[in-house]
Amino acid sequence: MYKGPASGFKLERESDYGSPAQNAAVAEIVSAVRSEGDAALLRYTEAFDRVRLDASQLRVTEAEIQAAYERVEPEFLDALRRAAANVTAFHEKQKRQSWIDVQPDGTMLGMSLRPLARVGLYVPGGKAAYPSSVLMNVLPAKVAGVPQIAMVTPPATGGREGIDPYILVAAAEAGVTEMYRVGGAQAVAALAYGTESIPAVDKICGPGNIYVALAKRAVFGAVDIDSIAGPSEIVVLADDGADARFVAADMLSQAEHDEMASAMLVTPSERLAREVEAELARQVATLPRREIAERSLEQYGAILTVSDLAEGIDVVNKLAPEHLEIMTEDPLELLGRIENAGAIFLGPYSSEPVGDYFAGPNHILPTNGTARFSSPLNVDDFVKKSSLIRYSREALRRDAAGIASLARHEGLEAHARAVEIRFKEGGDQ
Amino acid sequence: MYKGPASGFKLERESDYGSPAQNAAVAEIVSAVRSEGDAALLRYTEAFDRVRLDASQLRVTEAEIQAAYERVEPEFLDALRRAAANVTAFHEKQKRQSWIDVQPDGTMLGMSLRPLARVGLYVPGGKAAYPSSVLMNVLPAKVAGVPQIAMVTPPATGGREGIDPYILVAAAEAGVTEMYRVGGAQAVAALAYGTESIPAVDKICGPGNIYVALAKRAVFGAVDIDSIAGPSEIVVLADDGADARFVAADMLSQAEHDEMASAMLVTPSERLAREVEAELARQVATLPRREIAERSLEQYGAILTVSDLAEGIDVVNKLAPEHLEIMTEDPLELLGRIENAGAIFLGPYSSEPVGDYFAGPNHILPTNGTARFSSPLNVDDFVKKSSLIRYSREALRRDAAGIASLARHEGLEAHARAVEIRFKEGGDQ
Structure with a gap:
């Protein structure tokens, strides 16, 4: 972990564009699915997922979804529904209307807004399958009015039986209209070009491994894609009044995601810098994902000292973090000077997990410095516009x-x- | 040109992703500019543009811009200014405000909207340098509030001396803040990564040849890019009351752009289909760009007959054209059923060039079927959002x-x- 003046620090994490071999493998898979359809899907599913299916089994049945509901705990379902209601309410406020401007000479100019007709969502298998991410991807599309939302996810990974019931329940609650048990680059190709069983979509969203990411790049143009998620960051901008325990806990909630994640503190307070360092060591020791969090802190963690909050703001704007927490005496005093951040959390009770799960704003945010030009996933991402000229x-x-x-x-x-x-x-x- | 029932027609134009050699050349140029800065820029400018510059000559001077003003005709400047005023007025209506939602329990949620800090515009050299495209690219960024807009364009091509004065004047009128005489993949790399003379931008817009397009793809992620323009289309949906001369003239205004352009008529009227065919032959014969227009019509032109306007609308939605003209008795009757089109022109006096040059809506539109999921260039493209959570x-x-x-x-x-x-x-x- 870097500790010292902010001026000496630069966060360097290149995006992964895949090896030539990985790109070639993806190109071959995409091409095979495009030309052979279901047959290629089933072949790759057997090869990669070690699950043998026939085409009629690709689609998840209503009975399976009902069975999933019986396997999830009532308090999970309750929390999920409350979160979904908050996410829906927040995204409803993003909706816009078509508009026209009519003039006395008979001219009419305007913009017509329509939802995309059909969206596909990739949900990774294994431990990276997050029900909360299903909500965050699907609900903005739903609010936008997208009538068809198809989910694809691997049939089973890591020795599990079938698809995670929490994922199926989250998808059903969010309003996914079809679910298919197929993953990897082959699933992305099916969404982009369509097969006998899976009609093509207009846009593909959702995270995945390197093969999924490369497949999304490869089909971009035939369909739209969301941004390709990079490693995730949090920056906490805090002054001497901040509670080191809160700061450290929030940094660890980022660091536990994966080893590439980056958790950073920016502060003019030497006292806070010292205490946060000690708190990180204390709190990380008892975490189930201790190894991941420690590796993340070691490689990409930082405690950056600055001469004052003005310098701190400059540092934040250069980092353009995915998540920014401001724990200073008066966060609103600083807000207007923040140029680049995906989501901004204000004050000591706005811990990042509030935004990850519950408050309503989207947790799919621009990573790796792209907040300079990108935005949280939002309703506009599922709307297309047409100019009107009369x-x-x-x-x-x-x-x-x-x-x-x-x-x-x-x-x-x-x-x-x-x-x-x-x-x-x-x-x- | 295809003539016959719409059911038998499919428009097939693959996007150009470049040859392996072209991609390799671009990768090398981008990498050299990224590591060597100005030195690489000047070297490639000498090699490709056959113009020898030193770094101090990269930036276009105020005196050159003033000289350009003296070389353009007053009626051009007048028309340009009127067009710019219309484009600005239309895009002003797209602007949105930051918003918050405060709740009695002390929760505050919202979205903060800010303009990008710095945008780069690529303007191609030679005949593809369109002053109108300079307006269409720059003004939405200007309206969004982008404070720095840097233009790059080749120093001279095709035996011309220096940069086209019409481009310089259009850029100055639109509010470009810096102009640089550098083109090709090297210019894109300079905008993405910065050099000693050209500070890096957050987003790169504008069309260019295959090397420019590949360079934009290569730097995407380090910066944002606009869509990569594909071949352009017009579809005219017309009934038996339409004037064949208007239809043919509008189709030719698309076909003259380039040989890859596609002009199509969709109509239930056999009479109109016959007359438009005759008019196309008559009108094309006297066009200065006759050869281009004829090649375009031959390869990608179509007169598609349908059983009724309902089928016509299905055909339009499948084609998802960049430009759609509706010349029927009551265009508004059909408008609500159009799902996919970049710009929609209603009625006999809404000829496509009205939108290309003058009315105010943007002429940078989704091409090659991407209107299924993409939108005209607009103010949102130059705004980034941050979620607010308190x-x-x-x-x-x-x-x-x-x-x-x-x-x-x-x-x-x-x-x-x-x-x-x-x-x-x-x-x-």
Whole structure:
């Protein structure tokens, strides 16, 4: 873990674009699924997941979903439903309307907004299968009005039997309309190009391993994709009044995710820096995921001291963290100077897990410095816009010379003539 | 050109992902610029553009911009300014506010919206340098509030002297804050990673040749990019009342762009289909870009007959065209059934060039069927969002058990503890 002045620190974590062999494997899988459909899906599922299926078994049945409901604890379902209600309420506030602007000369200009017709969600197998991520991916699409949401997930991994019931219940609660037991690059290809059993979608969301990420890159263009999740970060910006136990606990909630995660404290307080270091050591010792958290702290953790909060803000804006917690005397005083952060948590009771699970804002956030230009997953990501243009004869006559002038300066004579023909003999009735 | 029932037609134009040699060349250029900065820029400029510069000459001077103003015709400048005013006014209507939702328990949730800090615009050299595209790229960023907008464009191509004065004037009018004479993959790399003379940006926009497109793909992630423009389309959906001369003229305004462009008519009227075919032949004969337009029509043009307008709408939604013109008796009657189109032009006086140049909506639109999931370039493309979360002690206490339950079901103990520590002895003051 780096400890010292912020000026000496730079967080360097390259994104993983895969090895040539991995890219070639993905290209082959995508091409096979595109040309062979279900047959390729079933072949790869047997090869990679060691599960033999026929095409009729790809889709998860209603009975299986009902069985999953009987396997999850009532308090889990209750918490999930409360979280889902909060996430839905927050995303409802992001919705926008189509609009038009009509003018006295008969011109109408506007934007028409529509939900995407069909979205696919990838849910990884094994330990990375998070019911909360199912909610966070599906509910914005649902709020946007997407009528068809198809989920794909590996049929079974790590010796488990079938698909995790918590995932099935979260998907059903969120409003997934179809679920398929297929994973890996082959599942991404099926969503992008369609097979006999799995109709193609317009956009693919959700995290996955390197093969899934490379497959998403490979099919981008044929369909839209969400951002490719990189390693995750938290920065805590805190002053001398902050409670070191809270700061350390929140840093560890990031560090336990995976070894590539980065947890950082930025503070002008030497006292806090020392105490947080001690608290990290104390708290990490009893964590079930101690090894992961320790490795994360060692490689990418940092306690950065700054001369004052103004320098701290500069450091934060350069890091552009996925999560930012501000634990200072008056967080709102600083908020307006934060340029780059995926989610901003204000004050001592806004611990990051509040946002990960419950409050309502999305936990799918720009990672690895991309908050400079990217945003949390939101309703806009599932809406497409069309411009609307209705010109009247009067308006076109008024603007015809200007349009023709610009067109001819660009050497596009047919553009000029398309306007002028409306006012030539026989075209001007 | 395909003529016949719509059911027998499929538009097939694969996107160009470049040859292995092109990708390798781009990777080398990007890597050299990233490590060597200006020196690599100047070396590639000499090799590819046959222009020898030193670093101090990279930036276009104020004097050159003033000289450009003296070289453009007053009526061009007047038309450009009127178009810019319309584009600005339309995009102003897209702006959104940050918002918060405060609750009686002290919870505050919201979204903070901010403009990107710095955007780069690529403007191609030669005949593909369109002043109107400079407006369409820059003005949405300007309206969004982006303070720094840097333009790059080749120093001179095709035997011209220096940069096209129309481009310089359009850039100055639109509000570009810096202009650099550098093009190709090397310019994209400079914008992405920065050099001594060109500070890095957060997002790169603008069209270019295959090397520019591949360079944008290569740097995506380090910076954001706009969509990679594919071949362009127009579909005219028209009934028996439409004027064949208007339809043909509008189709030709698309076909003259380039040989890959596609112009299509969809109509239930056999009479209109016949007349449009004749008009296309008549009108194309006198076009300066006749060869391009003829090649485009031959390869990708189509006159598609349908049994009725309902089938016509299905055809349009499958094609998901960049531009859609509806020339029917009552276009608004059909509008609500159009799912996929970049820009929709309603009625006989809404010729596509109105939107290309003048009305105000953006002419940078989703191409090649991507209107299924993409949108016209707009103000949102230059805004980043941050979620805001402020929980009170009371709210956290209320939700603690739910948060901890979800966290523990995902095996993330440190997440649960981060919440619980707030209410343990010593943490609960």
